[in-house]
Amino acid sequence: MTVPTSPGPASPGPAPHSVALDLVGRTALVTGAAGGIGRACALRLAAAGAKVRAVDRDAGGLADLTECAAGLAGAVEPHVLDLTDLDAAEHAAAGTDILVNNAGLQLVRPIEDFPPDVFSTVLTVMLEAPFRLVRGALPHMYGQGWGRIVNISSVHGLRASAYKSAYVAAKHGLEGLSKVAALEGAEHGVTSNCVSPGYVRTPLVEQQIADQSAAHGIPAERVVSEIMLAGSALKRLVEPEEVAEAVAYVCSPPASFITGASLPLDGGWTAH
Ligand code: NAD
Numbered sequence: 001m002t003v004p005t006s007p008g009p010a011s012p013g014p015a016p017h018s019v020a021l022d023l024v025g026r027t028a029l030v031t032g033a034a035g036g037i038g039r040a041c042a043l044r045l046a047a048a049g050a051k052v053r054a055v056d057r058d059a060g061g062l063a064d065l066t067e068c069a070a071g072l073a074g075a076v077e078p079h080v081l082d083l084t085d086l087d088a089a090e091h092a093a094a095g096t097d098i099l100v101n102n103a104g105l106q107l108v109r110p111i112e113d114f115p116p117d118v119f120s121t122v123l124t125v126m127l128e129a130p131f132r133l134v135r136g137a138l139p140h141m142y143g144q145g146w147g148r149i150v151n152i153s154s155v156h157g158l159r160a161s162a163y164k165s166a167y168v169a170a171k172h173g174l175e176g177l178s179k180v181a182a183l184e185g186a187e188h189g190v191t192s193n194c195v196s197p198g199y200v201r202t203p204l205v206e207q208q209i210a211d212q213s214a215a216h217g218i219p220a221e222r223v224v225s226e227i228m229l230a231g232s233a234l235k236r237l238v239e240p241e242e243v244a245e246a247v248a249y250v251c252s253p254p255a256s257f258i259t260g261a262s263l264p265l266d267g268g269w270t271a272h
Contacts (some may be wrong), residue, residue: 001220017044026097029055031100032056034054037244038056038102039061040240043244044244044245046074054078055083057083059080076176084124084129084193089133095135098147098150101129101150105126106207114165119169122166123170141153141190142190145189150251151178151194151195152195153174153194153262158196182261190266193248193263201237232268232269234267244251
């Protein structure tokens, strides 16, 4: 379905590459790089000159991303990996200067109907894997006295919504993990922050619209206008490139004093 994404007259929309960022010589790892936000982050960091280790279980999506990255200042190296293999995830993060924990999944279901195995998978991919990736990345970051951990959280890391028990639990946990990494990493030149968007126009959201439509028994168009954007003062979805630009910002020199923070891109949702 088509969801309203176009910025209104008062909304400038995405301003790609407004952040000055030079990552030549840096290695970044982006998880979920075949998806909407991860892909935008991988391309943004590669455009800044980074060598990007693009991790996803979706080999086809990674191949497409790699093709798209041809001609950028940096490079994208596909790494097909299912993050539920936690040992492999930790191993993959070794030697990275920038870690973007982005991979995620969603199931919208009341708690009493929520399958326990899916709850466990969501927590594994969205909380335990980030912990293991941070663990794998820190020795190199600490060794060189510089590192950037960026956790793609969500407005749901800061606020709850019904029917999203696993997702909200995982994102609240990720916000906590990010703060602990910030405190421990400070003396080693490593910052850790969350970028916490409202609804972004990606395949994950398209699926949620369908799921919410079934859960609430209302048409998809009303899910977007009456449920998804109900808490947002700005009535549009966020573009993946806007999220990627926020990631670029927290990796940039002017953001070096920002750590342990959560940067909401939520159209005012958390202002309530
Ligand atoms: P997406 O579905 O487009 O992409 C998610 C990617 O994660 C996919 O490519 C998928 O293959 C990958 N992935 C999932 N499970 C994996 C596993 N076990 N191993 C390896 N890869 C796996 O989703 P998106 O909208 O781009 O979301 C990216 C992140 O942004 C997620 O953490 C999500 O919670 C967060 N987020 C999204 C929105 C939104 O509205 N889309 C809002 C706030 C936060």
